[in-house]
Amino acid sequence: MLGKAPRFYDCFHCGRRTKPKDRFRISKDHKQVLSKLSGRTPSEHHFICNRCRHVCRSYIKQKNDRYRKTDNFETENRTASVPLSPPSVVLPFPSTSRGHSYCCICKKPGPKLIVVPTDVRHRIFITREVIIPAWSRCCPVHLQGTIDDLKPATEKTTLSRTTITQLIKSFRDEVIRQERTRLDFNSLSNAEHMDLLGISRESLVDMERYIEGRVRATPARSVRTSLTIFLMKMRGGESNKVLSTLFNVSKSSVRRCIRSVRSALMSGEFVREKLGFQHTTREKRPYKGNNQDPVQ
Incomplete structure (x- = not known):
């Protein structure tokens, strides 16, 4: 009985007889290259060797590189015709001094300086129209109530694109926060407070000055909103659900802001200066008559 004769497969491009490990089917991209190089159109029954396959890959890579260089050249020409903004802009806003070794407010050197928080810098710009440069440092006592007493060092300031972008985003967050606020304490009278x-x-x-820098402002609530939530909780004992409805924030946000404000007041300078035996002296305590009894 006669057996089947072995079948041989020649490379479509070079005609060399291929071994099973050196035999590959022709892909769609390689068909286009082989048709252009040999002038013949391969079918699905043809094969190519590994060397011819690398030839097709090199041809496709060179073609893509030429297209990429052409696209980059056209892009450079388009960008060259469009005027670009400078990396920094000089604006007519007063600014404090820069540096890490000196306080940007009192100009005192000290090893215990802290970086002014971003929300504090933005609030100072909104209220005082004074720029505090990013990463500027100040004494910790200034964040407890005297940061508004700063004096600008220059009448103009140079702002980068990043700083301008942060200011615009801060203004946008403030506008969104004001629109979401249902109970605005800025419009209430002193008696209503x-x-x-x-x-x-x-x-x-x-x-608010005592917790500035210790309580973080969020897109849902500002530092003052957190303080008013805490005071209303202490004043009337309203539930977190009622406070979340009044201030249009979630109950979890109410719970977090109450905890953060309480921690800021207890661990800061407020308790030491306003409460306890150390907040006043014996001479300043009011007495009545000659009995030297304190006023009840």
């Missing part, structure tokens, strides 16, 4: 919070408007601003 006393009814809701138990303190006047001036006292609210003073307390």
Whole structure:
């Protein structure tokens, strides 16, 4: 009985007889290259060797590189015709001094300086129109209430694209936060502050200075909103659900802001200066008559 004769496969491009390990089917991209190089159109029954396959790959790679160089050249020509903005812009806004070794407010050197938080820098620009450069440092006591007393060092400042972008985003977040606010304490009178919070408007601003830099502002609530939530909780004992409805924030956000404000007041300078035996002296305590008894 006669067996089947072995079948041989020649390379379509070079005609060399291929071994099973050196035999590859012709892909769609390689068909186009082989048709252009040999002038013949391969079918699905043809094969190519490994060497001819690398020839096709090199041809395709060179073609793609030429197209890529052409596209880059056209892109460079288009960008060259469009004027680019400078990396930094000089704006007519007062600015504090720069540096890490000196306080940007009192100009005192010290090893215990801290970086001014971003939300504090943005608030100072909104309220005072003064730029505090990024990564500027100040004494810790200034974040407790005296940071508004800063004096600009220059009448102009140079802002980078990153700083301008951060300012615009901060303004956008502030506008969105104001639109979402249902209870705006900025429009309330002093008597209404006393009814809701138990303190006047001036006292609210003073307390806000003690937690500035210790309580983080979020897109949903500002530092003052966190403080008013805490004071309303202490004043009337409203539930977190009621406070979340009044201030249009979630209950978890109410819980976090109450905890953060309480920690900031207890660990900061507020308790030491306003409460306890150390906040006043014996001479400043009011007495009545000659009995030297303190006023009850």
